[in-house]
Amino acid sequence: MARHRDDGEQRSRRGQGELEAQVLSALRAAPGPVTAGWVQQRLGSDLAYTTVITILTRLLAKEAVTRKREGRAFVWTSAADEAGLAALRMRRMLDAEADRQAVLASFVTTLSPDDEELLRGLLGAAAEDDPES
Numbered sequence: 001m002a003r004h005r006d007d008g009e010q011r012s013r014r015g016q017g018e019l020e021a022q023v024l025s026a027l028r029a030a031p032g033p034v035t036a037g038w039v040q041q042r043l044g045s046d047l048a049y050t051t052v053i054t055i056l057t058r059l060l061a062k063e064a065v066t067r068k069r070e071g072r073a074f075v076w077t078s079a080a081d082e083a084g085l086a087a088l089r090m091r092r093m094l095d096a097e098a099d100r101q102a103v104l105a106s107f108v109t110t111l112s113p114d115d116e117e118l119l120r121g122l123l124g125a126a127a128e129d130d131p132e133s
Contacts, residue, residue, distance in 0.1 A: 019047075023055045024064060024078055024085060033068060033075035062088055 026042040027034065040052045056076055059065040064085050067074040080088060097103045111119065 019051070019055050020059055020064075020085075021082070023052065023059065024080070024082070027065060027076060027078035028081065030077075033070070033077045035073050035075055037073075039076065062092075064088060 022043055026039050036052045040049050064080040066077050066079045
């Protein structure tokens with residue numbers, strides 16, 4: 001259901017994933033660690049400060065951002081790029097399943113031949129870098 005402004009104009013709603021991507025994009029473009037207020041200004045005045053804090057806190061729980069106290073406020077930094085955030089989501093999905101082998105097997109069987117070759121190469125490189133293997 002769409003929300004309406006008092007003047008009758010429809011207000012568009014952004015999904016959580018879209019907001020997270022916008023916040024991460026703003027943090028990656030930042031000149032260094034920034035406050036939530038800086039992020040809010042960067043994303044536009046129609047976004048409430050509390051919404052920015054909520055999104056930053058969710059991203060912190062996902063380890064996609066870091067924060068450090070400076071004075072009375074926190075400053076925030078992106079800890080993951082878009083690929084890193086996607087990898088975190090994939091890892092959480094895998095961690096939520098009881099049968100990891102079945103999930104991974106199903107995933108691998110859906111890969112294109114090019115993606116399968118890329119994955120094999122990445123796994124081989126990781127094995128070469130691991131001194132315990």
